[in-house]
Amino acid sequence: MTNSLQGQTALVTGSTSGIGRAIALRLAGLGAHVIVSGRDDARGGDVVERIRAEGGSADFVHADLSTGAGAARLADAAAAVTxxxxxxxxxxxxxxxxxxxxxTEDIVDQVLAVNIKAPLLLTSALIPTMAARGTGSVVNVGSVAGSMALTGATAYSASKAAIHQLTRVWVAEYATSGVRFNTVAPGYTETEGSQANTDEALRAALVSLTPAGRGGRPDEIADAVAFLVGDDARYIHGALLTVDGGSGV
Ligand SMILES: NC(=O)c1ccc[n+]([C@@H]2O[C@H](COP(=O)([O-])OP(=O)(O)OC[C@H]3O[C@@H](n4cnc5c(N)ncnc54)[C@H](OP(=O)(O)O)[C@@H]3O)[C@@H](O)[C@H]2O)c1
Incomplete structure (x- = not known):
């Protein structure tokens, strides 16, 4: 058994930071050509450089996923790389x-655009080709917040429940084509984004709700994604793999 991704191209959205960067590094380490993406060209360039320095192969494609046009441009530009x-x-x-x-309306619009509209449009643009070739793998990064009733993250929780459901819908539509869809749902994970969006008191509260006694690390989420996209998971369709130190228990 091997989870080698040699010869495959992987597009990882939001890979200029945190969990996405760890996923990009992990998939590149398994041999995939990784397309690193995000709005921040400098941070994206750093991730590409690091992958290349470690012997992997990667390119950066700038994308702003706050509009449907941005998602469409990313699908075209990413597919053109290899x-x-x-x-x-x-x-x-x-x-x-x-x-x-x-x-506020602005929060709703932002969350719907980046967390739901962009993955839906990207998937819709890229999946027909995968399905025609009879192979491919998609992982949606959800959240424990998509399954638990947490207070204080209303629109975000709803968006993550929606992405969990999109995984199931895409399995129903495409499983016979050979394309697999799964969800990885992190619990509280220490990233640039989670640090910027929480204060110390909230972080301590999140850790206290985690049986493992600490927050997750981005590389621990990346390991779960690497498993699901690889051949070892060839019969796994529609899984919701929670990686949360037990916080959802
Ligand atoms: N950290 C946690 O505790 C946690 C827990 C559960 C689930 N998650 C999920 O894990 C994923 C990654 O989170 P993270 O903690 O790694 O966050 P992060 O450090 O803030 O990284 C977010 C990534 O998304 C990209 N992004 C944000 N808005 C974008 C836009 N409009 N267009 C294109 N790219 C955009 C950012 O790239 P640019 O800044 O370059 O645009 C960045 O690379 C998210 O889906 C989050 O909901 C995180």
Missing amino acids: GQIDILVNNAGVFPFASTADT
């Missing part, structure tokens, strides 16, 4: 925490 996308990791996400009463 001629095909074999693996898509829908990881880019925003998490402006706000309770129901504090949720």
Whole structure:
């Protein structure tokens, strides 16, 4: 058994930071040509350089996924790099925490655009080619917040529940084509984004709710994604793999 990704091209959205960067590094380490993507060209360039320095292969494609046009441009530009996308990791996400009463129209629009519309449009643009070739793998990065009723993250939780459901819908539509879809749902994970969106008190509260006694590391989420996109997971369709130190128990 091998999870080698040699000869495959992987597009990882939101791979200029945090969990996405760890996924990009891990998939490149397994031999995939990785397309690193995000709005921040400098951070994206750093990830590409690091992958190349470690002997892997990668390119950066700039993308702003806050509009449908941005998602469409990314699908075209990413597919043009090596001629095909074999693996898509829908990881880019925003998490402006706000309770129901504090949720503004701007928060709703932002969360819907990046966390739901972009993965849906990217998948819709890239999947027909994978299905025609009879192979491919997509991992959606969800969250424990998509399955548990947490307070203070209303729009975000709803968006993550939606991405969990999109995985199931895509399995129903495409499983016979040979393309697989799965979800990885992290619990609290220490990233640039989670540090910027939480204060020390909230972080301590999240850790106290985690039986493992600590927050997750991005590389621990990346390991789960690497398993699901590889051949060892060839009969796994529609899984919701929670990687959360037990916080969802
Ligand atoms: N950290 C956690 O505790 C945790 C827990 C559960 C689930 N998650 C999920 O894991 C994923 C990654 O989170 P993270 O903690 O690694 O966050 P992060 O450090 O803030 O990284 C977010 C990534 O998304 C990209 N992104 C954000 N808005 C974008 C936009 N409009 N267009 C294109 N790219 C955009 C960012 O790239 P640019 O800045 O370059 O645009 C960045 O690479 C998210 O889906 C999040 O919901 C995180």
